[in-house]
Amino acid sequence: MTKLHQCLFLSTALLANLAHASDSPSFQIGTMYAEKIRGVGLYAGFEAEEIVPNASGYIDATLLISDAYDAEQPVFGGVSVGLRTTLDVPLSPYVGAGLYVGENEKEVSANHDKIDNDRDGFTDEAGEMTTDNLLMTAIYPELGFRLKLGESFSIRMMGRYMVSSFGRQHDDWYYGLSLAFGHD
Numbered sequence: 001m002t003k004l005h006q007c008l009f010l011s012t013a014l015l016a017n018l019a020h021a022s023d024s025p026s027f028q029i030g031t032m033y034a035e036k037i038r039g040v041g042l043y044a045g046f047e048a049e050e051i052v053p054n055a056s057g058y059i060d061a062t063l064l065i066s067d068a069y070d071a072e073q074p075v076f077g078g079v080s081v082g083l084r085t086t087l088d089v090p091l092s093p094y095v096g097a098g099l100y101v102g103e104n105e106k107e108v109s110a111n112h113d114k115i116d117n118d119r120d121g122f123t124d125e126a127g128e129m130t131t132d133n134l135l136m137t138a139i140y141p142e143l144g145f146r147l148k149l150g151e152s153f154s155i156r157m158m159g160r161y162m163v164s165s166f167g168r169q170h171d172d173w174y175y176g177l178s179l180a181f182g183h184d
C-alpha cells in the first residue's frame with residue numbers, strides 16, 4: 001500500500017467512527033482559493049458534532065490545484081481531517097486545525113530503470129513511460145464563522161493557512177466557503 005492508500009484506509013476507519021459518534025453527521029461541500037500560489041481547493045465530506053467536547057470532527061475528500069505545487073501536474077487528490085470548535089449559536093466564530101494528505105499522478109520516462117514497466121516484452125525501449133506519484137502533506141490552522149440557517153443547513157466562511165511539505169514558499173492562505181446539510 002502506498003502512504004496515500006494507508007491514509008485513505010485510516011480515514012475510512014475514522015469516518016466510520018465519526019458516523020458512529022454522531023447520530024447524523026452533516027454532509028459538507030466547499031471551495032477555496034489561495035491568491036499567492038493561485039491555488040484552488042474543492043472538497044466534500046462529513047462533519048460530526050461533539051466528536052470531543054465543544055468540537056466537531058470532519059473528513060473531506062479534497063482536491064488541491066496549484067501549479068506552485070507542481071507545474072506539470074498541478075492536481076493533487078487526497079483527504080483532509082480536522083477538528084473545529086463549536087458554539088451552539090446561529091452565528092459563531094470558530095478555530096480549528098487539520099491535516100491534508102494528497103498526491104498527484106504523472107507520466108515519467110522509464111527507459112533507464114531496467115524494468116519492463118509497460119509489460120510489452122521489451123525492457124527500457126525508447127519512449128517507455130511509467131506513472132509516478134508525488135506526495136504532499138500539509139497541516140493547517142483554520143478560523144472562520146459558521147452561520148446556521150435553520151435546523152439542517154449552515155454556511156461556513158473560513159481561512160486556512162496551508163503549511164505544505166513542499167516548503168515555505170508554497171505556504172498560503174486559502175479562503176473558502178462551504179455549505180453543510182443535514183446536521184441535528
Ligand SMILES: [Ca+2]
Nearest residue numbers: 116118120122
Ligand atoms: Ca516495455
Ligand SMILES: [Ca+2]
Nearest residue numbers: 110115117124
Ligand atoms: Ca523501464
